[in-house]
Each structure stands twice: as structure tokens, then as C-alpha cells.
Amino acid sequence: MISAYVSHKKINKKFYDFIDILKDAGVPVSTAETLDLFTALGHVGFDDRHVFRQTLRTSLVKDYTDIPVFDRCFDAFFGKKGPAKGSDLPSAVAGAMEMESLRDEGLSEQDLDSLTALLDDFIESLDDAIFFERTYQEILTLFLEDPVVASSSGALGMIIFNTRSRGQHGPMGDSGQRPDETINLNQVMLRQISRRVDERKIGTQIKDREQYLLNKFIYQLKPDEVKEMKELVRRFGQKLKNRISLRKKRVKHGGIDVKRTIRKNLQFGGTPFKIYHKDRKIDRPQLVVLCDISGSVNQYSRFMLLLTYTLQSLFSKVRTFAFISNMVEITPLFMEMNPDTALNSIFGDTDFTYGWGSNYGRCFNMFVREYSDSLTSKTTVLVLGDARNNNQDPGLESFIKITERTRNVFWLNPEKRHLWDWNDSIASIYREQCTEMREVNSFIDLSEFIDKLFTR
Amino acid sequence: MFQSVDQAIASLEKEKYICSKEIATTVYLAMKMEKPILVEGPAGVGKTELGKVIASSLGMDLLRLQCYEGLDEAKALYEWEYAKQLLYTQILKDMLGSMLSNEKTLADAVKKLSGEEDVFFSDKFLLPRPILMSIMSKKPTLLLIDEIDKSDSEFEAFLLEFLSDFQVSIPEIGTVRAAIKPFVLLTSNNAREMSDALKRRCLHLYIDYPSQELEEKIVTLKVPECSSHLVRELVKSVHAIRALQLKKEPSISETLDWAKALAILGRDVLDAETAMDTLNLILKYEKDIELVKKNAGKVFVH
Ligand SMILES: Nc1ncnc2c1ncn2[C@@H]1O[C@H](COP(=O)(O)OP(=O)(O)OP(=O)(O)O)[C@@H](O)[C@H]1O
Ligand SMILES: [Mg+2]
Numbered sequence: 001m002i003s004a005y006v007s008h009k010k011i012n013k014k015f016y017d018f019i020d021i022l023k024d025a026g027v028p029v030s031t032a033e034t035l036d037l038f039t040a041l042g043h044v045g046f047d048d049r050h051v052f053r054q055t056l057r058t059s060l061v062k063d064y065t066d067i068p069v070f071d072r073c074f075d076a077f078f079g080k081k082g083p084a085k086g087s088d089l090p091s092a093v094a095g096a097m098e099m100e101s102l103r104d105e106g107l108s109e110q111d112l113d114s115l116t117a118l119l120d121d122f123i124e125s126l127d128d129a130i131f132f133e134r135t136y137q138e139i140l141t142l143f144l145e146d147p148v149v150a151s152s153s154g155a156l157g158m159i160i161f162n163t164r165s166r167g168q169h170g171p172m173g174d175s176g177q178r179p180d181e182t183i184n185l186n187q188v189m190l191r192q193i194s195r196r197v198d199e200r201k202i203g204t205q206i207k208d209r210e211q212y213l214l215n216k217f218i219y220q221l222k223p224d225e226v227k228e229m230k231e232l233v234r235r236f237g238q239k240l241k242n243r244i245s246l247r248k249k250r251v252k253h254g255g256i257d258v259k260r261t262i263r264k265n266l267q268f269g270g271t272p273f274k275i276y277h278k279d280r281k282i283d284r285p286q287l288v289v290l291c292d293i294s295g296s297v298n299q300y301s302r303f304m305l306l307l308t309y310t311l312q313s314l315f316s317k318v319r320t321f322a323f324i325s326n327m328v329e330i331t332p333l334f335m336e337m338n339p340d341t342a343l344n345s346i347f348g349d350t351d352f353t354y355g356w357g358s359n360y361g362r363c364f365n366m367f368v369r370e371y372s373d374s375l376t377s378k379t380t381v382l383v384l385g386d387a388r389n390n391n392q393d394p395g396l397e398s399f400i401k402i403t404e405r406t407r408n409v410f411w412l413n414p415e416k417r418h419l420w421d422w423n424d425s426i427a428s429i430y431r432e433q434c435t436e437m438r439e440v441n442s443f444i445d446l447s448e449f450i451d452k453l454f455t456r
Numbered sequence: 457m458f459q460s461v462d463q464a465i466a467s468l469e470k471e472k473y474i475c476s477k478e479i480a481t482t483v484y485l486a487m488k489m490e491k492p493i494l495v496e497g498p499a500g501v502g503k504t505e506l507g508k509v510i511a512s513s514l515g516m517d518l519l520r521l522q523c524y525e526g527l528d529e530a531k532a533l534y535e536w537e538y539a540k541q542l543l544y545t546q547i548l549k550d551m552l553g554s555m556l557s558n559e560k561t562l563a564d565a566v567k568k569l570s571g572e573e574d575v576f577f578s579d580k581f582l583l584p585r586p587i588l589m590s591i592m593s594k595k596p597t598l599l600l601i602d603e604i605d606k607s608d609s610e611f612e613a614f615l616l617e618f619l620s621d622f623q624v625s626i627p628e629i630g631t632v633r634a635a636i637k638p639f640v641l642l643t644s645n646n647a648r649e650m651s652d653a654l655k656r657r658c659l660h661l662y663i664d665y666p667s668q669e670l671e672e673k674i675v676t677l678k679v680p681e682c683s684s685h686l687v688r689e690l691v692k693s694v695h696a697i698r699a700l701q702l703k704k705e706p707s708i709s710e711t712l713d714w715a716k717a718l719a720i721l722g723r724d725v726l727d728a729e730t731a732m733d734t735l736n737l738i739l740k741y742e743k744d745i746e747l748v749k750k751n752a753g754k755v756f757v758h
Contacts, residue, residue, distance in 0.1 A: 055481060
């Protein structure tokens with residue numbers, strides 16, 4: 001069990017800190033869950049890492065898509081190694097033991113407690129900006145200069161004073177104090193501070209990384225980032241799906257169905273005992289996705305398709321097509337394998353090209369000729385591409401046919417708006433026919449767009 | 457009740473259920489804390505089975521409520537036995553007649569009669585369904601609410617009072633509270649997301665496919681005729697197969713079926729040829745079988 005000198009209160013604080021980290025990382029934790037955790041902790045020991053971890057996980061995390069994030073936070077906060085001898089709160093205990101070494105410098109139990117409390121309070125009071133912009137040494141200096149800290153008295157006050165002046169006079173200071181004492185204190189406090197600062201950053205760093213990737217221009221993603229993104233897209237897509245389906249459940253029931261209510265209540269002389277609501281039809285759009293997979297935009301198409309298939313069950317029907325200068329239906333591939341494998345086999349395939357470069361006109365003509373059956377008045381069409389047609393015929397007639405036969409046509413253009421119509425781009429020609437053409441840069445843009453599809 | 461996490465593992469193993477420390481921890485805590493568990497995870501990882509074995513291990517009564525779209529209170533909570541009520545009114549017709557004979561107007565008669573309504577809406581005519589049964593039971597009871605994701609969100613909302621207080625309100629009778637709180641397990645295949653309100657009332661357990669080590673234990677326990685050598689090779693292959701990008705991954709029950717079949721065939725090693733011939737036992741889709749065959753070198757030892 002926990003060593004005696006790490007008091008209960010300090011351990012409880014550890015758990016609150018951990019919950020804050022989870023929240024920073026984007027895992028929601030309510031008061032009910034926090035209370036559950038403390039009840040649960042009363043029933044288990046900390047000496048078995050699996051049990052300890054699961055106790056936290058089972059009471060705090062209610063969405064399985066958050067489990068990987070929980071695990072990362074847990075490893076970072078409680079340490080990655082197996083059960084430490086005696087305790088599984090390595091950082092709390094290691095920190096306390098380190099403080100203990102200051103006893104050799106003449107600090108009493110009480111001094112140690114007040115130093116710990118001072119450090120905790122100080123760290124608590126700091127702005128995020130300081131955590132991310134200052135070095136540990138700078139934060140230590142701030143700590144030593146803090147008026148509350150500086151006014152400490154007794155042995156603690158002495159040591160703090162000496163450490164501070166030593167810092168000001170450089171390592172070879174001439175304060176006349178034994179140098180090893182202040183060196184030790186300086187190092188211990190530096191480690192204490194770095195530990196606390198690192199801990200507090202865990203959640204924010206995970207979240208920041210996610211936000212960074214989701215918002216990064218897709219064409220700028222490096223190969224290892226693309227790999228990381230795929231995992232993230234799955235998690236994020238799952239969340240998006242859950243959110244949309246929950247929202248749809250809520251609107252499932254429309255207003256009161258007056259006719260039906262009166263009719264059904266005739267047996268009670270027309271007094272409406274039982275109210276009947278209109279069943280609002282759940283709106284599950286049919287989706288047709290046309291993706292340009294030529295070099296300039298293919299990374300966008302990958303993520304679009306990955307997202308589309310993660311969300312597949314939200315639509316009543318999804319058909320996907322890929323093109324460069326040939327239009328090819330790729331729906332069956334996704335039925336057979338998981339999206340990622342399907343994507344690889346698509347991009348390895350060669351019959352997308354006919355002649356040289358993208359040819360939107362030829363592809364729209366082909367689409368109307370061969371796949372018109374996919375177009376109904378309930379269909380929403382998404383086109384993903386930069387509309388760079390290599391100066392060939394735009395196939396406008398066919399494109400107009402597509403818009404006429406469907407409910408909506410949205411065009412997602414990965415190119416900067418001010419470049420539309422430059423060079424061989426014929427964005428405006430298509431844009432005039434679409435419900436909307438919008439610029440998409442990042443994965444967030446793609447997912448926000450999909451999200452909106454369901455609120456329109 | 458289980459005395460510790462380790463004891464839970466040992467007790468469930470006696471019921472031929474192998475569980476990880478994670479599963480046992482949640483089960484142990486939920487009992488101690490008197491909270492329901494929401495169990496999620498892919499098909500066939502033993503979510504339903506977990507409920508059954510806990511009940512048999514602890515000698516609890518098992519009540520199972522299978523959810524489906526349209527499941528309502530009448531099927532989950534209680535119904536009035538209309539037929540019985542009707543029968544009694546028929547039998548008691550004379551008695552009712554004489555009772556009402558002194559009343560002068562119809563209104564008076566109705567008033568008199570409604571004074572006796574309680575007789576007809578008492579628990580004599582109440583037909584309890586699993587949830588009410590679990591509350592009224594005098595014995596320790598495990599209520600398994602299976603595949604809650606298949607029910608409507610209205611039903612989920614209705615469950616909330618029961619899950620937090622183990623009580624339900626019946627308008628004609630009043631509030632019925634459990635003398636012995638039932639242990640409640642809800643399972644879900646993630647067909648839809650559960651509401652936050654429901655999740656707050658539960659501990660959460662995500663069961664994933666077991667580790668190789670645990671799956672070997674499961675096979676050994678359930679198919680003892682399978683040699684330990686074969687068990688190891690077979691589980692290893694199943695894990696390699698799950699790592700491929702399949703339409704439908706083989707679950708634990710498929711591993712068990714495969715083990716049984718190979719034991720019947722008298723195999724002691726899993727040679728590629730036998731494996732290929734029996735793949736349809738663990739894979740549903742032709743495409744998946746083809747994919748495994750393509751990767752045979754990676755998947756099979758021999
Ligand atoms: N840990 C285990 N130990 C022993 N047997 C197991 C275990 N897990 C699963 N099984 C076996 O696998 C079979 C399938 O389990 P079960 O029906 O409980 O899965 P499930 O998760 O409820 O699936 P579904 O989501 O399809 O309802 C069971 O009959 C059981 O024999
Ligand atoms: Mg089941």
C-alpha cells in the first residue's frame with residue numbers, strides 16, 4: 001500500500017489532477033463519474049496495475065472510443081511500467097521520496113509539508129501560457145520570487161532565500177553558504193516543478209496534437225502523420241456518427257398529430273386522454289460521392305472516402321465513384337473490405353486514366369451514361385476535386401443533368417478560393433450549377449460539412 | 457458476492473468462463489457499489505455469457521430481457537391480466553349486481569363501483585415482466601438486459617428510474633421498491649449510442665477479443681478433447697486472421713467451433729491444407745476466405 005508519508009488528501013488530489021487531464025484531452029467526465037471513482041477506489045488496492053487501471057477506466061470512461069485516449073493519459077500520468085513495488089502511484093510516491101531527501105538539509109516534516117503545499121498551490125495558480133512558454137528553470141525562479149513563497153520563515157525560509165540568491169549570483173555565488181545544500185534544493189525543486197508541469201500538460205498535449213492534425217491542410221500531412229490521422233479519423237468519425245444518430249433520435253418525434261389524437265380518443269368522448277405525436281420520418285439521405293483521385297487531390301479523396309464509410313450507416317444508401325479521366329464505381333470494394341484496404345487497392349488500380357490528366361467532362365459524360373440509376377430526387381451528390389480540367393470539354397450538359405435529377409449537389413474543392421478559375425481550373429462553370437461549392441482544407445472542414453448535411 | 461477480483465476470476469472459471477482482470481474488476485466493483493454494468497464490445501466476445509455465468513456462479517436467479525425495436529413497458533415491466541379481470545367480473549356479476557342494486561342513478565352506481573376498483577387493480581391481477589420480477593423477487597437476482605441498443609430511446613428513458621433507484625412506479629399501486637437489489641447487466645453491440653443519462657448510472661465495460669493466452673484457456677476449457685499443441689496453433693492462426701482486414705472477424709464461438717471440428721477430424725497439428733478446407737467454419741464470407749487463403753503463409757504455421 002501507499003507509504004505513510006503520502007497522505008490521503010494528496011492522493012485524492014492526484015485523482016482530481018488525472019480527471020482534469022482527461023478533460024483536457026477531450027474525454028468528458030461528470031461529477032457522478034468522479035464520485036463513482038472515489039467510491040470504487042475504496043474497494044480495491046493500488047498494488048495491481050490492471051485492477052487499478054480498470055477501476056479508473058470503468059468508472060470514468062463511458063464512451064469506448066475514448067479508451068485509447070484514456071490509456072495514453074494513464075500511461076503518461078501513472079507511468080508505463082508494471083506494478084511498482086508497494087504502490088502503483090509512482091509519480092506521487094517518487095515525488096514524495098524526493099522531497100524526503102531534503103530532510104538531510106535540515107528541513108522538518110512540517111517544512112516539507114509546507115513546501116509541497118506551496119508548490120501545489122503555485123502550480124495550480126499558473127496560466128496555461130506559462131506552462132507552454134517558460135522553461136522549468138524560469139518557472140522555478142517565478143516560484144522562488146512568489147511573494148507568499150518568499151515570505152516563508154524558519155529553516156524553509158532560509159533555504160528558499162539562499163536558493164534564490166544563489167540563482168541570482170550564478171552557480172559560483174559568494175553568499176558564503178554551503179554550496180551543496182542549495183544545489184540539492186535547486187535540483188529537487190526543479191524536478192518537482194518539471195514533474196508537475198509535465199503532468200499538467202499531458203491532456204492538453206494529446207488534444208493539441210489531435211487538433212493540429214485535424215486542422216492541418218491535408219496536402220501538407222507527412223507520411224507518419226497520415227498514419228496517425230487514419231486512427232484519428234476512425235475515432236473522430238465514430239464520435240461524429242454517434243452524435244448525429246443521437247440527434248436524429250431526438251427529432252424522431254414531431255409535433256402532436258391532432259387528427260390521430262382526436263380519432264383515437266373518440267372512445268373517451270373526444271377528451272384527449274392519450275396524445276399521439278407525428279412520426280417524423282428519420283431523414284437518411286442517399287449519398288453519391290464522386291472523388292477525383294488524381295495526384296493533386298488524392299489525399300483529400302482518401303479521407304473523404306474513409307469518413308464516408310465510417311458514417312455509412314447514417315445514409316440509406318451510399319455509392320462511391322472514383323475518377324481521373326475514367327469514371328469507375330468503387331462501391332463494391334468497400335462492401336468487401338474495410339475502407340483502408342479498399343482505398344489501397346483503388347489507388348493501386350490503373351484503369352482510372354484515359355489519356356493524360358484529369359478530365360472532368362469525360363467523366364461526367366460517362367457517369368450520366370452508365371450510372372444514372374444512382375440519381376434520384378432523394379440523392380445528395382458530393383463531388384470532391386479541384387476542377388482542373390486540363391483545358392478539355394467541361395461536359396456541362398451532363399453535369400446539369402446530374403443536378404436536375406438529384407436533391408443537392410455539393411462540390412468540395414481542396415484548392416484555395418482565390419485560385420479557383422486560375423489556369424486550367426473551371427471551378428466557376430460548375431459552381432454555378434451546384435447547390436454550393438466550398439473550399440475544404442483540413443479534415444475538420446470535411447467533417448463539419450458532413451455534420452451540416454444532417455441539419456439542413 | 458465475490459470476495460475479491462481474483463476470487464471472481466476463479467469462480468467464473470469454474471463456470472467455464474475465462475475472464476480478464478479487467479472484466480473481473482468491473483464485475484467485482486459493480487457488485488460492491490450496487491451499480492449496473494453497461495457491457496459493450498464486438499459480437500461473440502461473451503457479453504451475454506458473462507451475465508449467465510455470474511448468475512450460476514453465485515446461485516442467483518437469472519432474468520433475461522431481450523430488447524428489440526418496439527419493446528415497451530408492457531413487455532418489460534408489467535401488464536394487467538385483462539382476461540383474468542374479465543373472468544372475475546363475470547363470476548362476480550351477481551355480487552356486483554346486488555351491491556349496486558341500492559344505487560338510484562347510473563352516476564351513483566359508477567361511483568360505488570369505482571370505490572371497489574382497487575380489488576381489480578391489485579397485484580392479484582398484475583402480470584410482472586422481467587424488470588418488475590427482478591424488483592419483487594425475494595432471492596438474489598441477476599437481470600440481464602440484452603442488446604439494449606436494439607430498443608428505442610423511449611425505452612431507454614423509461615429504464616432510468618429503475619437503474620438508479622431499483623424502483624418503479626405503477627400508477628394503480630404505487631411505488632415498488634426492491635427488497636434485494638437485483639444485479640443488472642446491460643449489453644450492447646453499439647448499433648446506436650446510449651444516452652449520457654443511462655451511462656452515468658452504469659459502470660462501463662468494454663470487452664474486446666481476448667489475448668492469445670486467454671483464448672487458449674477458453675478453448676482448452678471448452679474443448680478439452682483438443683490437444684494443447686493444436687490449441688496453441690489454432691488460436692495463433694485465429695489471431696493472425698483477425699488482424700487481416702476482414703468483413704467479419706471470427707469471434708470466440710467460431711474459434712470454439714473450429715477447435716471442435718479439428719478435434720473430431722483427429723488433427724494434432726494445424727496444417728495449411730486442413731485449415732483451408734475448414735475455413736468456412738470460422739468465416740462467413742467467401743471474400744474473407746479468399747483473403748485468408750491469399751495470406752496463408754502469414755496465417756498458418758505449417
Ligand atoms: N471468456 C469466455 N470464456 C468462455 N467462453 C466464452 C467466453 N467468451 C465467449 N465465450 C463463448 O462464446 C460464445 C458467444 O458468447 P456470447 O453469446 O455471450 O457473445 P456476445 O458478446 O453476447 O455476442 P453478441 O453480441 O452476438 O450477442 C458463448 O457461447 C461462449 O461459449
Ligand atoms: Mg449476446
